Amino acid sequence: MRLTINGRQVEADVDVRTSLLDLLRDHLGLPGTKKGCNQGACGACTVLADGERINSCLALAVQYDGREVTTIEGVGAPGALHPLQRAFVEHDGFQCGYCTPGQICSAIGMAAELERGLPSYVTGDLDAETIELTHDELRERMSGNLCRCGAYNGIVDAIRETFGQIAEDAGKREAA
Amino acid sequence: MSFVQEAMQAVMKKAIALAPDGWIPGGHPDPLMREKHGLIGASISRIDGPLKVAGQARFAAEFPMEGLTYAALRHSTIARGRIVSLDTTQAEAAPGVVLVMTHLNAPRLKPTPPFGSKPQAAGGDDVPVMQDDRIHWNGQPVAVVLAETQDQADHAQSLIRVQYEVQGGVTSLDAARAQGPEPGKFQGELLKVEIKDAEALFAAAPVKVDAVYRTPPHNHNPIELHAATLAWEGDELRVHDATQAVAHAAWTLSQVFDIKEAQVHVTSPFVGGGFGSKTLWQHQILAAAAARLAGRPVRIVVSREGVFRIVGGRALTEQRVAIGAQQDGGFDAIIHTGLTVMTPHNAMTEPFIVATRSAYAAKSFKLEVDTVKLNMVANTFMRAPGEAVGTFALESAIDELAAELGMDPIALRSRNEPEQDPTNGLPFSQRGVEQAWKTGAERFGWETRNATPGATRDGDWLVGVGCATATYPYYRMAGGAARIILDRTGRAVVEIAAHEMGMGTATAHTQVVAERLGLSLDQVEFRYGDTAFPGLVLAGGSQQTASIGSAVIVAHRTLVTELLKLAGNDSPLAGLKPDEVGGLDGGLCKLDEPGRCESYASILARAQRETLTVEGEAPPPLELQHWSMHSHGAMFCEVRVNAITGETRVSRFLGSFDCGRILNAKTAASQFRGGIIMGLGLALMEDAQFDERTGRIMNPSLAEYHVPVHMDVPEIEVMWTDEPDPHAPMGARGIGEIGITGVGAAVANAVFNATGKRVRDLPITLDKLL
Numbered sequence: 001m002r003l004t005i006n007g008r009q010v011e012a013d014v015d016v017r018t019s020l021l022d023l024l025r026d027h028l029g030l031p032g033t034k035k036g037c038n039q040g041a042c043g044a045c046t047v048l049a050d051g052e053r054i055n056s057c058l059a060l061a062v063q064y065d066g067r068e069v070t071t072i073e074g075v076g077a078p079g080a081l082h083p084l085q086r087a088f089v090e091h092d093g094f095q096c097g098y099c100t101p102g103q104i105c106s107a108i109g110m111a112a113e114l115e116r117g118l119p120s121y122v123t124g125d126l127d128a129e130t131i132e133l134t135h136d137e138l139r140e141r142m143s144g145n146l147c148r149c150g151a152y153n154g155i156v157d158a159i160r161e162t163f164g165q166i167a168e169d170a171g172k173r174e175a176a
Numbered sequence: 177m178s179f180v181q182e183a184m185q186a187v188m189k190k191a192i193a194l195a196p197d198g199w200i201p202g203g204h205p206d207p208l209m210r211e212k213h214g215l216i217g218a219s220i221s222r223i224d225g226p227l228k229v230a231g232q233a234r235f236a237a238e239f240p241m242e243g244l245t246y247a248a249l250r251h252s253t254i255a256r257g258r259i260v261s262l263d264t265t266q267a268e269a270a271p272g273v274v275l276v277m278t279h280l281n282a283p284r285l286k287p288t289p290p291f292g293s294k295p296q297a298a299g300g301d302d303v304p305v306m307q308d309d310r311i312h313w314n315g316q317p318v319a320v321v322l323a324e325t326q327d328q329a330d331h332a333q334s335l336i337r338v339q340y341e342v343q344g345g346v347t348s349l350d351a352a353r354a355q356g357p358e359p360g361k362f363q364g365e366l367l368k369v370e371i372k373d374a375e376a377l378f379a380a381a382p383v384k385v386d387a388v389y390r391t392p393p394h395n396h397n398p399i400e401l402h403a404a405t406l407a408w409e410g411d412e413l414r415v416h417d418a419t420q421a422v423a424h425a426a427w428t429l430s431q432v433f434d435i436k437e438a439q440v441h442v443t444s445p446f447v448g449g450g451f452g453s454k455t456l457w458q459h460q461i462l463a464a465a466a467a468r469l470a471g472r473p474v475r476i477v478v479s480r481e482g483v484f485r486i487v488g489g490r491a492l493t494e495q496r497v498a499i500g501a502q503q504d505g506g507f508d509a510i511i512h513t514g515l516t517v518m519t520p521h522n523a524m525t526e527p528f529i530v531a532t533r534s535a536y537a538a539k540s541f542k543l544e545v546d547t548v549k550l551n552m553v554a555n556t557f558m559r560a561p562g563e564a565v566g567t568f569a570l571e572s573a574i575d576e577l578a579a580e581l582g583m584d585p586i587a588l589r590s591r592n593e594p595e596q597d598p599t600n601g602l603p604f605s606q607r608g609v610e611q612a613w614k615t616g617a618e619r620f621g622w623e624t625r626n627a628t629p630g631a632t633r634d635g636d637w638l639v640g641v642g643c644a645t646a647t648y649p650y651y652r653m654a655g656g657a658a659r660i661i662l663d664r665t666g667r668a669v670v671e672i673a674a675h676e677m678g679m680g681t682a683t684a685h686t687q688v689v690a691e692r693l694g695l696s697l698d699q700v701e702f703r704y705g706d707t708a709f710p711g712l713v714l715a716g717g718s719q720q721t722a723s724i725g726s727a728v729i730v731a732h733r734t735l736v737t738e739l740l741k742l743a744g745n746d747s748p749l750a751g752l753k754p755d756e757v758g759g760l761d762g763g764l765c766k767l768d769e770p771g772r773c774e775s776y777a778s779i780l781a782r783a784q785r786e787t788l789t790v791e792g793e794a795p796p797p798l799e800l801q802h803w804s805m806h807s808h809g810a811m812f813c814e815v816r817v818n819a820i821t822g823e824t825r826v827s828r829f830l831g832s833f834d835c836g837r838i839l840n841a842k843t844a845a846s847q848f849r850g851g852i853i854m855g856l857g858l859a860l861m862e863d864a865q866f867d868e869r870t871g872r873i874m875n876p877s878l879a880e881y882h883v884p885v886h887m888d889v890p891e892i893e894v895m896w897t898d899e900p901d902p903h904a905p906m907g908a909r910g911i912g913e914i915g916i917t918g919v920g921a922a923v924a925n926a927v928f929n930a931t932g933k934r935v936r937d938l939p940i941t942l943d944k945l946l
Contacts, residue, residue, distance in 0.1 A: 017327040026246075026326060031238035032231020034448070036399040037480040041878035044399050072231035081226060089225035092846045095678025097228030098400040098448030104229060139886040146878060148399050148449050149678045150853030151846055152889040 001065040005030070006074025016062055020054075021045045023061035024071060032072040032101050036146070043145035046102035046109070047071050053109025055144075072101035075108065084108065087158035095149035103145045103155055110141045111163040133164055192801040193602060202605075202799040202903030206729060207758065208692055209837050209900035209907025215687040215697065216906065217898065219841040223683045223697075224446070224676070233446045236418035237403035237477045244405070245274050247463055247476040248329035250319040250336050251485045252311045255551040255871030256345030259309040259318060263337035267321060270335055272328030275470040277320040282306040283465050285432050291455070291556070292364070292523050295655060296712055298424035298456040300488055301521040301554035305432070305461045311340065312521060313553050314347075314871040315485030317458055320466045322474060345551040347871035349492070349517070357515055357546035360525035362562070367527050367545035369599050374542035378509035381500025385576045388496050388514070389569035390937045391920075393864040393873075395489035396558050397883055398677075400448020402483055404460045407473035411435060413464055415442045420450040420715035423655075423673045426707045428456050429464065445705045447677040451854070452557035452716060454677070457487050484876030489864055490558035491517045491526045493565050497573035499538075505583050505591040507538035512570060515546040522554035528566035531647050531917065534806050535570065537594035551871050557716060559854055560913040563648050564920070568858070568938060571644035571921030576934065579629075585643060585925070586613055586622065586810075597804035605799075606901040608834035609645065609808035615895060616810035616832025617643075629932035637816040639827075640930025646809030646831065646918030650901065650909040651719035655712030656727035656794030660689075660735050663787045666762045666777040667699045670731075674704040674724050675715035678850075679912055680843025685724055687840060688906055692732055693776075694759030710791055718910030721839070723794065725905030731792030738790055739764060739776070742783040747774045799903050807835040807909045811852075811922040817930045822942030824927060826856055830893040835914060837900045837907035844911055848894040851915015857884045858916065859923035861939050 002011050005028065014023055021038070024030040024047070033056055036044030040058040047056045048070040076082035084104055087093070094100040114133060119126045122140045131137060138156055147155065197203040208216060227233040252259075264276040285307060288299035303312050311318070319336050323329035346352050360367040378384060406415040413433065419425050419442065426440040433440075447454055463476040478486065495514035501507050516526040529543040558564070578585035593610060596603055617623070625641045626632050632639040659671040670689050676682045682702050690700045703709060713723045736754045743749045749757060749764055749772065757764045763775035780788060799805065814828035831848055838844045861882040865874040875881045900907025920938060927945070928934050935944050 015325060015327050017331070018325070022326055025238070029240070031234070034231075034235075034399070035237075035401060035477065037401075037878045039480065039877060039879065041480075042399055072229075075230075077230050078226035078232060081230065085226075085229040088229045089221050092222065092842050094225075094228055095680070095843075095846055095850060096398070096400065096447060096449040097224070097233050097678065098235065098398070100228050101231040135891075136887075139889070143885040143887045146399060146883060146885060148397055148451070148854075148883060149846075150850030150884070150889070152853065152884075152886050153849055153891055154846060156886070156891075 001062055003064050003066065004068040006070055012061065014061055016060065018061045019057050020059040020061045020064055021056040024056065030071055030073055034098055034101055036099065043106055044099050044102040046106040046145065048105055048109055051112060053106050072105060075104060084158065084162040087162045091154040091157040092151065093154035093158040094151045099145060099147045103147065106142060106145045107159045133160065189801055192798050195802065200798050200802045201726060201795045205902040206905050206907060208688065211691060215691040217838050217841055218687060220683060220687060221842060222680060223686060235400055235446050235448050236405060236416045236444065237475055239405045239416040241405060241407055241473040243472050245322040245324065245470060245472045245474050246326040246329045247466060247474050248321045248333040249317045249478065249482055250333045251482065252314060252316045252318050252340065254311055254340045254342050255314040255347050257311050257341050257343040259311065259338060260341050261339045264319065266335040267332040270328065270332040272324040273321060273332045274324065274472060275322040275466055277466045277469055278318065279306045279308055281469065283468055285465060286434050288461065289428055289431050290522055296424050296427035298421050298428040300455060300457050300556055301519065303521045305458050313551050315553055317462060317486060320462045322466050322470050322472065345871060346549065347551055348868035352517060352548035352550050355548065357548050360516065360527065360545035360547045362525055362527035362530065367525060367529055369533060369541050369543040371599060372540035374509040374511050374540035377540045378498055378500035378511055381508040382503055383581055384498065384500045385573055385580055386498035387573065387576065387936055388494060389572060391493045391565040391568060392938060393489055393492050393866060394558055394858065394862050395484060395864050395881060396451040396453035397878065397881065398449025398451060398453060401477050401480065402454065402457065402459055402487055403477040404463055405475045406464055406467055408468050411439055413440045415440065415460065417442050417444050417460060418447050418454050419444045420447060420454045420675050420677055422675065422705060422707050423712045424714060425456045429460065432461055433464065441707055443706045444675060447675060450677045450715065451559045453487050459486060480878060481876040484864065484873045486553060488554045488556040490561065491555035493526055493528050495528055495569040497569045499573055499577050501577060501581065505581055505588045507536060507592050509540045510536065510538045511542045513542065513544045515548055517550045518547050519552055519554045520549050524556055526555065526565065527562035528569065530562040531566045532570050533599045534597050534804055535645060535647055536592040537598045538592065541599055552866065559851065559916045560648055563917040564858060567644065567647065567917045568920030571918055572924050572936065575642065575921065575925040575928065586617060589645060600804065602804040605803035605805040605903040606836065606899060607806065608897045608899045611897050612808055612832045612834040613810040616812055616830055619893065619895060620812040620830045622812065629929055636819050638819050638930040639814065639816050640926045641812065641814045642922050642925025642929055644811045644918040644921035644925060646811050646914050648718060648807050648914035648917055650722065650805035650807065650904055651717040652722040652726060652797040652800065653714055653717065653719055654796050656723035657710035657791065658724065658727035658731045659710050659789065659791045660731045661787055661789045662735065662776055664777055664780045666775060668693055668695060669701045669703060670728065671703045671709040672713060672724055672727060673707055673709045673711040674713045674720055676704060677715060679847060680840055681720060683843055684839040688725065689728060692728065692759055694761055694763065718912040721908055721910050722905050726794035727792055729905055730794055731790050734790040734792050735788065736764065738788055739779050742785065743774060743779045746782065747779065748772050749774050803903055805901065805903065805909065807914050809833040809914055809918060811918040813922040813926040815923060815926040815930055817927060817945060822945035824860055824940055826923065827890055829890060831915065833894065833896040833914065834899060835896060835911050836904050836909040838896055838898055839906060839908055845894050847911050848915045849892045851913060852892055852919055853884050853889055855916040855919020856888060856923065858938060859920045859940055863939050
């Protein structure tokens, strides 16, 4: 199978049982994506597949033949961090750092969903043109990513600082 | 312990209590605690932050090794008995399988020294690890499979056929109780305090409350799974572990494998959360045994279910709290008794009375913990063992008494503020609980609350506020040691076998060392998490900061002494004694004459030295028996309870803390919030459900064992007095655990204020409010 990971073409020959998560961690030397439960309950393994956030532990690697996957290693590196990564450091949006790559990939995917106008469980008006990134919208949409250290306040602050303008920008585009 | 030993210990304790302050560690306040404008307390981002947010911090299961095999465990399905037959043929024939290890072919191992049996011991229990056919709990590993990939190992373990013979086993609380309780011990001391006749004074008191509070078993559930990557290199065992006790792990492994401690090298640079659980359990031992048998390196990543099966959590408690008071609120009697469970093979008692020993003044006390034994995975330390659940009972009872008296619960607490430790008589080292209450109440707006339960409604939502005291002691364990290496460029490296599980250790201690030596942050490197470094430093009991701090103080004094010797007569420092100088601007200066200085670089250059290396060992922690040293917090909570569904949402939370000096405002705030959030889990959702028929945990996953998620957590406000403890290193008492204490009661008390319903069984799920 052949897939694009962080912009690089990768060839892999793995067991059909191998999850995308294990492919990344055990076979491709990309351990930035974390294993916290291996059953889709914690979100530590979140990556972006063709721009959408998925739990890589619930994805079979072979399903991703020919597709594009972005992991935390492709988001930004020390010295060239993504603005969201910098905001996580500034707002102390982590302690142990283990759920962090998943939180960051998930937040990037979430921002894209919001920009596309996808509603969530707490969205009041399902037909709204734009959805504001309120405190509840953000928390609801990020609730699939557990943080046992309890860095939630810092995570929310970092995401709001980085993506807080999205709803407004989308609204402005509509107006223009 | 013999009568003579006990008598000797009592005499020693008295002597330490009565000794002059100056003879005791902490008797001379650490000069750093008064520094107000330097690096101590500064809000500095984590130095390892960029690595962590980029996924570049390497955890235990992420270290590459040549020829690595992957391990999978098979767990028993009975609680007690023996293995009758084990058929591994299919598993051995499965593709990629390198080894199937059972008690029939496992190397012979020595018993694991359990926690508390020796200062360096780290075992969760003393059950022989895969040495015989006996089963001691439901979930005990009965086989290990090594294969070329994780998928192959996972599949092969499913092909193993095991038959058991059940032999008795105690798996229900009633059956355990019927066997008779035994007195509980914690840190070698009996969990029992009796001052005057508390039952009689309680009976005679004009106002009283008397109730039983229950807390279920809890699991730590750090998001990083317990894991190790290890290999035998000749007779030496190299372990990349996820541990909060590197030196303990190395020593304990050396005992099990009957080799020298120096033959085990454990490193753990990053740990993905621990909370008391990341110590030595069977998985590291089994992986090392299998690695020896197979002659290959092994990576073991315990499954999430496996973590519930082989890593113990907090035991259940059943606590009676009875308080008798005068009409003015003064306590005549505090009775806090009850039971908790443990296993036949460990020594850990959940010590739920410890907070009650020093929280309030009363004319009489009766505090006691009984234990009964179940066949279950060995319970262990979990964030604030004792205080987390003990304060739920005590602080709920205080709230119940305040309601009974028609008094404000903060005023009731203040009315019973002790002048000295109420149960051991020692003076407090520093106690600012009243200040924490005052500033917290003002900030939260406590005076606007409606004291009448069930009286505030917002649509379908009943709104209420509650409060509780948080408290956790200062601890320091023996064994702290540190090495300082100063070089000719004026840079310092500190090495100590300590840990970074997210507490901010590396960042905070870089600040402390830089301040102590008079260097900038980038001139200091703090190295930790490696048994090549000195010290027996447990990241537990909120004591790591004190342990590191006291060791660095000693090493630093040696460093200064050596530097003054090297400086000699040609230095502006000539003739000065260590007490007369301090670190400033990259060198030593006379304390009362800041112009009289010489830089480290200059001293070393003149002495023609490239580096100066010193080591120091912390003194025994006698301060614990000389002062009563405790941190406190005032916890405030607002809840909204749905009148139709019974769902509880926490809408506001504030913690106001008095924990001595705060070393890093940013990471400290995160520590406090993290503790509070785990406390919200304890209050509202966490419950490891134990099947009393089979002794099996029924919800071993993060889908069924609920922990707080983003949506459960409001913006949490934290504040602190920053009043230094004059007898603690840096004036800091440790903050890792206090955040979880008091939260259960603050939430329960708010739920009572919202609904008029008093929930005494945690967690407060919606069925209890309908």
